Amino acid sequence: MLKTIVEINEKIKKGKAVVVTAEEVIDIAREKGLHKAAEEIDVVTTGTFSPMCSSGAFLNFGHSQPRIKLGGGKAYLNDVPVYTGLAAADVFLGANALPDDDPRNKFHPGEFNYGGGHVIEELVAGKDIRLVATAYGTDCYPRRKLESWINLKDINDAILFNVRNAYQNYEVAVNSSDRMLYTYMGVLKPNLGNAHYSTSGQLSPLLNDPYYKSIGVGTKVFIGGGIGYVAWHGTQHNPNVPRGENGVPREGAGSLSLIGDLKQMKPEWLVGTSMFGYGCTLSTGIGIPIPVLSEEILRYTTVTDDEIFAPIIEFSETYPQRKPGILGEISYAELKSGHIKVQGKDVPTASLSSYPKAIEIAGILKDWIERGEFLLTEPVAHLPGIESDITFKPLEERLITE
Amino acid sequence: MDISKRIVLHFPPHVTGQPVVYRLVKDFNLNFNILKASVSPGEEGLLIMELGGTQKNYDKGIQYLASVGVKIQSLSQDVVRDEARCTHCGACVAICPSGAFSLEAKTRKVLFDHNKCVICGLCVKACPPRAMRLYF
Ligand code: SF4
Numbered sequence: 261m262l263k264t265i266v267e268i269n270e271k272i273k274k275g276k277a278v279v280v281t282a283e284e285v286i287d288i289a290r291e292k293g294l295h296k297a298a299e300e301i302d303v304v305t306t307g308t309f310s311p312m313c314s315s316g317a318f319l320n321f322g323h324s325q326p327r328i329k330l331g332g333g334k335a336y337l338n339d340v341p342v343y344t345g346l347a348a349a350d351v352f353l354g355a356n357a358l359p360d361d362d363p364r365n366k367f368h369p370g371e372f373n374y375g376g377g378h379v380i381e382e383l384v385a386g387k388d389i390r391l392v393a394t395a396y397g398t399d400c401y402p403r404r405k406l407e408s409w410i411n412l413k414d415i416n417d418a419i420l421f422n423v424r425n426a427y428q429n430y431e432v433a434v435n436s437s438d439r440m441l442y443t444y445m446g447v448l449k450p451n452l453g454n455a456h457y458s459t460s461g462q463l464s465p466l467l468n469d470p471y472y473k474s475i476g477v478g479t480k481v482f483i484g485g486g487i488g489y490v491a492w493h494g495t496q497h498n499p500n501v502p503r504g505e506n507g508v509p510r511e512g513a514g515s516l517s518l519i520g521d522l523k524q525m526k527p528e529w530l531v532g533t534s535m536f537g538y539g540c541t542l543s544t545g546i547g548i549p550i551p552v553l554s555e556e557i558l559r560y561t562t563v564t565d566d567e568i569f570a571p572i573i574e575f576s577e578t579y580p581q582r583k584p585g586i587l588g589e590i591s592y593a594e595l596k597s598g599h600i601k602v603q604g605k606d607v608p609t610a611s612l613s614s615y616p617k618a619i620e621i622a623g624i625l626k627d628w629i630e631r632g633e634f635l636l637t638e639p640v641a642h643l644p645g646i647e648s649d650i651t652f653k654p655l656e657e658r659l660i661t662e
Numbered sequence: 663m664d665i666s667k668r669i670v671l672h673f674p675p676h677v678t679g680q681p682v683v684y685r686l687v688k689d690f691n692l693n694f695n696i697l698k699a700s701v702s703p704g705e706e707g708l709l710i711m712e713l714g715g716t717q718k719n720y721d722k723g724i725q726y727l728a729s730v731g732v733k734i735q736s737l738s739q740d741v742v743r744d745e746a747r748c749t750h751c752g753a754c755v756a757i758c759p760s761g762a763f764s765l766e767a768k769t770r771k772v773l774f775d776h777n778k779c780v781i782c783g784l785c786v787k788a789c790p791p792r793a794m795r796l797y798f
């Protein structure tokens with residue numbers, strides 16, 4: 261049995277496509293068997309909602325009168341610095357950017373109340389944002405100073421670009437030191453006081469397509485409540501990691517670069533986020549449809565939390581010092597039970613990725629497709645798979661002596 | 663004049679093994695009622711208690727605590743959750759010393775039981791979207 265995306269789209273247009281979420285597909289396949297389920301189901305929707313640090317937005321404000329060349333100058337949005345190494349009216353607002361006068365971790369742990377991710381959320385919420393810029397002035401762009409309110413609806417373009425997200429699996433963080441740690445994996449209590457994990461497990465996009473058989477460059481996705489596309493594989497995309505028999509990576513592996521129109525997005529799905537003692541970021545909602553082109557593709561989507569394993573990594577020494585070694589592997593089913601055993605100790609678990617939001621996203625995407633509002637796209641290129649020669653390189657420092 | 667206040671004590675690891683509370687009672691004639699404790703020797707710890715005595719002794723007791731490296735924070739009035747801002751991520755669940763957060767098994771939503779909260783304030787900064795708010 262082989263279906264094509266063109267055939268599935270025809271059904272979507274007629275309102276006849278059978279769409280289920282990556283959670284629902286599990287029971288359906290159990291009941292009907294893989295073969296029958298693959299025949300009946302056209303699309304499986306996935307979802308994830310989590311801090312996605314490599315997020316940012318390209319903005320074009322339009323030209324002021326007289327003109328100012330922001331490129332090579334300095335610009336701030338609500339006091340958060342934006343990157344101005346681009347042309348006259350374009351900037352890049354990174355989710356991790358902080359106001360120059362933010363105390364950061366001067367008094368550890370810093371609070372990181374407001375940063376680039378928060379500006380993105382406020383832009384999307386339709387709030388006015390304060391643009392303050394200085395430039396060096398040229399014959400064609402004479403102005404040197406600009407202060408103006410801007411609003412998402414008035415500027416030419418706002419493009420969300422996330423260079424690495426929807427990570428295929430992620431580590432579980434614990435702390436075996438005697439002090440509290442404030443990390444990108446949340447607050448970790450001393451002496452294995454808690455364990456934090458961060459993927460939506462059986463609902464997560466790339467865990468449902470472990471070998472990138474259907475998700476590729478050009479795949480249309482839900483991002484931040486609007487529509488976007490897979491632009492490329494994400495940075496650090498690394499398909500060549502140990503995998504289980506079901507093909508699911510046993511540690512962080514693939515990742516995606518996603519692009520989308522910020523003007524379509526909604527603040528519920530792009531939430532400015534403060535990681536205590538670590539920094540600011542953006543929690544982003546992503547949903548990816550998986551077309552059931554074959555029984556094999558369907559089988560991958562039936563993966564359950566007890567078949568997905570993540571490595572447990574220690575965060576006081578091992579992670580920061582880039583030391584090898586894990587404290588064990590654990591399934592998402594165990595992680596989601598609320599308690600795991602690490603080195604004989606009972607450790608309470610919690611997630612940084614919101615499963616209720618992931619369910620909601622998979623449901624919205626399902627609804628869009630069922631109502632014929634969202635057609636699938638054929639990828640224009642595959643993501644590098646296990647046949648690629650990608651290796652994940654650390655930075656090997658070379659001393660600068662002159 | 664006698665006073666009584668609810669305070670949060672943050673112990674650095676080297677102090678957790680010391681009989682700090684005993685000294686408060688013995689040396690400063692203060693009385694106490696522990697509301698919540700999360701301390702084990704050699705680890706950073708947290709103690710939430712009501713501390714009472716004469717104003718003079720109370721002030722001395724607080725001075726003593728500060729001198730041994732204990733960070734003192736007064737207990738605020740209330741902690742509430744901004745339901746619209748909570749993303750149900752779970753970052754608060756395992757760090758709350760009083761177990762005020764729990765997971766609803768079916769939906770995996772994070773429930774907040776206001777009655778169990780001892781208003782220590784830990785979750786306020788640890789909540790990534792800042793949905794937990796302190797009111798004084
Ligand atoms: S950490 Fe904040 S957002 Fe996350 S579940 Fe707790 S209250 Fe909600």
Ligand code: SF4
Nearest residue numbers: 758779780782783785
């Ligand atoms: S303030 Fe937060 S962490 Fe402290 S007891 Fe209340 S809910 Fe738990």
